[in-house]
Amino acid sequence: MSDNSAIADGVLENAHDEHPAHLRHHFHDVEQQADASNFAMWLFLLTEVMFFGGLFTAYLIYRNWYYPAFVSASHQLSIPLGGFNTLLLITSSFTMAMGVWCAETRRKSGLVLCLILTFILGLGFLGIKSIEYSEKIEKHHVPGFHYSLNSFLDPDSDAAAKAAGDKPLPLDVARHTELYFSLYFAMTGMHALHMIIGIGILGFMIFRASAGAYTGGHITFVENFGLYWHFVDIIWIFLFPLLYLISRH
Amino acid sequence: MSENKEHALHIVSPRIYVIIFALLLVGTAITIWASYVDLGVLNPIIALGIACSKATLVVLFFMHVKYATKLTKLTIFAGLFLFMALVGMTLSDYISRAWGSW
Amino acid sequence: MSDTIVSLPDQSTARIPKMNYLSKENGLLSWLLTGDHKRIGILYLISITFFFFIGGALAGLIRLELLTPQSDLMATDTYNKVFTMHGVVMIFLFLVPSVPATLGNFFLPMMIGAKDLALPKVNLLSWYLYMIGGILVLVTMITGGVDTGWTFTTPLSTHYVNTNVLSTGLAVFIAGFSSIFTGLNFIVTIHKMRAPGMTWFRLPLFVWAHYAASILMVLGTPVLAIAIVLLALERTIGIGVFDPAKGGDPLLFQHLFWFYSHPAVYIMILPGMGVISDVISTFSRKRVFGYTAVAFSSVAIAVFGFFVWAHHMFIMGVSNYAVLVFSLLTMLVAVPSAIKIFNWTFTLYKGSITFETPMLYAFGFMGLFTIGGLTGVFLGTSGTDIHLTETYFIVAHFHFVMVGGMLMAFLSGIHFWWPKMTGRMYPEKISQLAAVVTFIGFNFTFFPQFILGTLGMPRRYASYPAEFQILNVFSTAGATILGVGYLLPVLYLTWSLKYGAIAGDNPWQATGLEWQTQSPPLTENFVEMPIMDHEAYDYEWLERKNLEKQKEVASVG
Numbered sequence: 033m034s035d036n037s038a039i040a041d042g043v044l045e046n047a048h049d050e051h052p053a054h055l056r057h058h059f060h061d062v063e064q065q066a067d068a069s070n071f072a073m074w075l076f077l078l079t080e081v082m083f084f085g086g087l088f089t090a091y092l093i094y095r096n097w098y099y100p101a102f103v104s105a106s107h108q109l110s111i112p113l114g115g116f117n118t119l120l121l122i123t124s125s126f127t128m129a130m131g132v133w134c135a136e137t138r139r140k141s142g143l144v145l146c147l148i149l150t151f152i153l154g155l156g157f158l159g160i161k162s163i164e165y166s167e168k169i170e171k172h173h174v175p176g177f178h179y180s181l182n183s184f185l186d187p188d189s190d191a192a193a194k195a196a197g198d199k200p201l202p203l204d205v206a207r208h209t210e211l212y213f214s215l216y217f218a219m220t221g222m223h224a225l226h227m228i229i230g231i232g233i234l235g236f237m238i239f240r241a242s243a244g245a246y247t248g249g250h251i252t253f254v255e256n257f258g259l260y261w262h263f264v265d266i267i268w269i270f271l272f273p274l275l276y277l278i279s280r281h
Numbered sequence: 282m283s284e285n286k287e288h289a290l291h292i293v294s295p296r297i298y299v300i301i302f303a304l305l306l307v308g309t310a311i312t313i314w315a316s317y318v319d320l321g322v323l324n325p326i327i328a329l330g331i332a333c334s335k336a337t338l339v340v341l342f343f344m345h346v347k348y349a350t351k352l353t354k355l356t357i358f359a360g361l362f363l364f365m366a367l368v369g370m371t372l373s374d375y376i377s378r379a380w381g382s383w
Numbered sequence: 384m385s386d387t388i389v390s391l392p393d394q395s396t397a398r399i400p401k402m403n404y405l406s407k408e409n410g411l412l413s414w415l416l417t418g419d420h421k422r423i424g425i426l427y428l429i430s431i432t433f434f435f436f437i438g439g440a441l442a443g444l445i446r447l448e449l450l451t452p453q454s455d456l457m458a459t460d461t462y463n464k465v466f467t468m469h470g471v472v473m474i475f476l477f478l479v480p481s482v483p484a485t486l487g488n489f490f491l492p493m494m495i496g497a498k499d500l501a502l503p504k505v506n507l508l509s510w511y512l513y514m515i516g517g518i519l520v521l522v523t524m525i526t527g528g529v530d531t532g533w534t535f536t537t538p539l540s541t542h543y544v545n546t547n548v549l550s551t552g553l554a555v556f557i558a559g560f561s562s563i564f565t566g567l568n569f570i571v572t573i574h575k576m577r578a579p580g581m582t583w584f585r586l587p588l589f590v591w592a593h594y595a596a597s598i599l600m601v602l603g604t605p606v607l608a609i610a611i612v613l614l615a616l617e618r619t620i621g622i623g624v625f626d627p628a629k630g631g632d633p634l635l636f637q638h639l640f641w642f643y644s645h646p647a648v649y650i651m652i653l654p655g656m657g658v659i660s661d662v663i664s665t666f667s668r669k670r671v672f673g674y675t676a677v678a679f680s681s682v683a684i685a686v687f688g689f690f691v692w693a694h695h696m697f698i699m700g701v702s703n704y705a706v707l708v709f710s711l712l713t714m715l716v717a718v719p720s721a722i723k724i725f726n727w728t729f730t731l732y733k734g735s736i737t738f739e740t741p742m743l744y745a746f747g748f749m750g751l752f753t754i755g756g757l758t759g760v761f762l763g764t765s766g767t768d769i770h771l772t773e774t775y776f777i778v779a780h781f782h783f784v785m786v787g788g789m790l791m792a793f794l795s796g797i798h799f800w801w802p803k804m805t806g807r808m809y810p811e812k813i814s815q816l817a818a819v820v821t822f823i824g825f826n827f828t829f830f831p832q833f834i835l836g837t838l839g840m841p842r843r844y845a846s847y848p849a850e851f852q853i854l855n856v857f858s859t860a861g862a863t864i865l866g867v868g869y870l871l872p873v874l875y876l877t878w879s880l881k882y883g884a885i886a887g888d889n890p891w892q893a894t895g896l897e898w899q900t901q902s903p904p905l906t907e908n909f910v911e912m913p914i915m916d917h918e919a920y921d922y923e924w925l926e927r928k929n930l931e932k933q934k935e936v937a938s939v940g
Contacts, residue, residue, distance in 0.1 A: 058576075060912075077360075082603070093632070097375075115309065176621050
């Protein structure tokens with residue numbers, strides 16, 4: 033075996049001339065490489081499913097235990113804002129899918145446009161989220177030291193509760209609204225963190241895309257990022273009805 | 282092993298994307314409308330059902346899983362199955378105690 | 384009939400091959416920025432050994448304290464910190480990465496005929512995450528430690544202690560991602576990078592074991608991550624998810640924690656079982672009996688392992704119905720492990736057995752893991768568990784499977800593949816001595832703990848009733864012997880790097896693809912892509928190949 037090393041160098045050097053620059057040496061061909069990274073991305077998304085899964089488990093338990101408190105607390109969320117955010121995210125998924133198509137069909141300016149649109153829509157989502165969060169902060173609905181039960185003990189003092197026609201909650205029930213907000217902030221916060229990371233990568237991708245990095249046949253990065261972005265959208269698709277639409281009647 | 286030709290072979294057309302996009306918007310509208318109507322125990326079922334359908338559309342078409350290899354589909358199924366196990370088996374504990382809270 | 388299968392090249396003319404993965408590049412950066420899975424395996428080996436001895440020192444402190452019934456060596460609070468850090472270091476920084484990150488990283492690509500893992504940069508990232516987690520644990524230790532037990536049970540960890548729960552949690556979170564990325568890399572590699580002819584059922588069982596463990600790593604660890612995140616939020620802001628005063632349930636943390644931590648024990652043991660399959664086959668010169676059963680049992684352990692976690696919570700307040708269901712499922716999960724033991728035993732039957740060091744450790748594994756596993760049945764039975772849980776019976780149970788099982792398998796693997804990794808043989812006599820010393824030391828240390836547990840000595844207590852002292856003294860004496868047994872390999876393996884006999888390509892005459900290349904291997908593993916045309920553990924194929932080679936040499940000469 034060991035005496036083959038002399039031949040080895042020759043074999044490897046010849047191989048260099050024949051393959052695309054982006055093909056890593058441990059793969060035979062670009063298909064294998066693209067396939068492997070695609071599969072790796074899906075496995076990573078599985079880890080994300082299990083990560084958010086813990087939060088969904090906690091949510092399901094407490095929503096069932098403390099349903100009235102969760103209903104009242106959810107009335108503090110604005111359906112127009114939440115619904116509009118859902119719109120933004122679904123559209124951003126559409127623009128991202130179109131971006132992948134542009135990369136597949138080598139449309140450079142199309143790709144850049146789609147990525148920029150996705151970026152803007154993502155930022156818009158985060159903007160509205162921060163408006164929602166600041167509202168919560170003002171009203172002392174952030175769990176922890178300054179959490180206030182006033183909106184639930186005395187709904188008439190609170191515009192959102194009054195509009196939803198809530199009755200005052202007894203004290204022990206009202207206490208459980210803090211759990212709702214804990215899960216609200218944990219779940220939407222974790223989701224927002226994933227959005228921020230995604231938007232950051234999008235920024236990087238826009239630069240690379242305008243340099244033609246993804247429209248030369250090597251679309252793996254865009255494709256795999258697309259998977260990530262759609263996944264983040266899917267999380268929101270579940271968060272929206274679970275948090276905002278518990279019961280509005 | 283060469284069952285890895287999915288990218289080369291199938292490019293999903295923008296037409297499909299537009300249709301799915303429209304379906305997702307419709308689903309969102311229905312889900313919002315349904316939350317204002319008292320359907321009793323059906324409310325959460327409908328909400329989750331619509332959410333699952335929307336997610337399925339995103340997975341199948343935006344994420345190209347409809348045209349992907351068996352391995353990809355199996356992987357997704359494994360993840361969802363385990364998620365169900367986490368939720369289901371944990372809930373099985375909670376459902377069978379804390380009687381007053383349910 | 385010789386009593387060794389070792390076949391070394393002529394020592395007077397043999398040399399380490401000049402071109403190999405170690406000599407290819409020099410300098411610190413060539414190691415710290417490497418993408419070579421073999422170098423990363425070596426990096427892990429060094430760091431894991433370092434953390435093992437830290438965890439071992441902590442174990443020494445525990446055993447020293449327990450020599451006397453009173454808590455006289457250290458304050459009880461300090462003792463709590465010592466056993467917590469022992470658990471955290473040994474589990475997260477040693478056992479979980481042990482075989483996968485060292486031997487798995489090194490040999491998985493070679494065994495399937497690939498040039499590297501699918502994602503070399505992610506592999507390197509894994510090591511850096513591991514080091515960051517490890518260093519953070521050390522910092523935690525130095526700045527006051529944690530005293531909640533490695534299980535971070537709520538509400539103790541969220542509301543009642545002032546120690547470094549957050550930094551330890553962060554360290555475990557980061558090390559968890561190291562584990563996730565390693566598992567992810569392995570799964571992709573095994574699916575997508577097998578050489579032509581390397582079908583699933585021709586893979587070495589080492590690969591099957593790592594595949595199963597990787598599934599657990601990828602799917603289970605994220606749940607631990609979210610448990611830690613929620614723990615941190617509860618501890619800092621007081622979000623209430625685990626706080627009864629706010630309507631939360633402390634048991635929820637345990638559900639999420641054990642959802643990972645039970646599969647974690649299979650993450651720890653499965654790769655070791657993979658090692659044992661390969662070692663037993665090689666040193667009985669026989670293919671593994673019931674290859675398919677062993678392969679499927681690995682996957683079965685992984686699958687069933689996800690459904691039994693609440694058997695760690697039988698006394699914590701879960702419902703009786705949950706206890707029933709989880710107890711039943713726990714009985715099921717024992718079956719695949721037993722299947723493996725039976726198959727290894729049948730492999731030995733009518734084999735040509737020799738007793739080199741890897742095989743000694745493998746025998747130790749089979750006996751001790753069986754005992755550990757059987758005692759697990761007493762614990763899985765909810766009735767007896769109520770008496771035995773949180774006593775030294777549990778401590779003995781998991782040390783039998785983890786130390787008597789996994790650590791022995793790790794040492795078996797290190798000795799088995801040492802010639803391939805380094806090109807050198809370790810000294811056989813002293814290594815056999817070390818194996819025997821370890822076995823004796825282990826039994827003296829942990830067998831008394833079964834008795835202590837049934838007698839009622841609680842775990843995690845610095846003091847105990849005086850009547851338990853004699854057994855504790857036995858245990859500590861054994862621990863001293865065990866310590867010697869573990870120190871010896873560090874010494875003689877290091878010695879062998881310079882003075883060991885030159886190993887040649889295949890000193891064990893084993894059948895894996897990794898043994899058909901030079902020792903140490905080339906950076907790219909294979910000169911040309913290997914084609915797998917024989918079944919796994921095919922010793923007839925090896926014989927034919929050797930005959931052909933002899934004919935070639937003869938005809939050329």
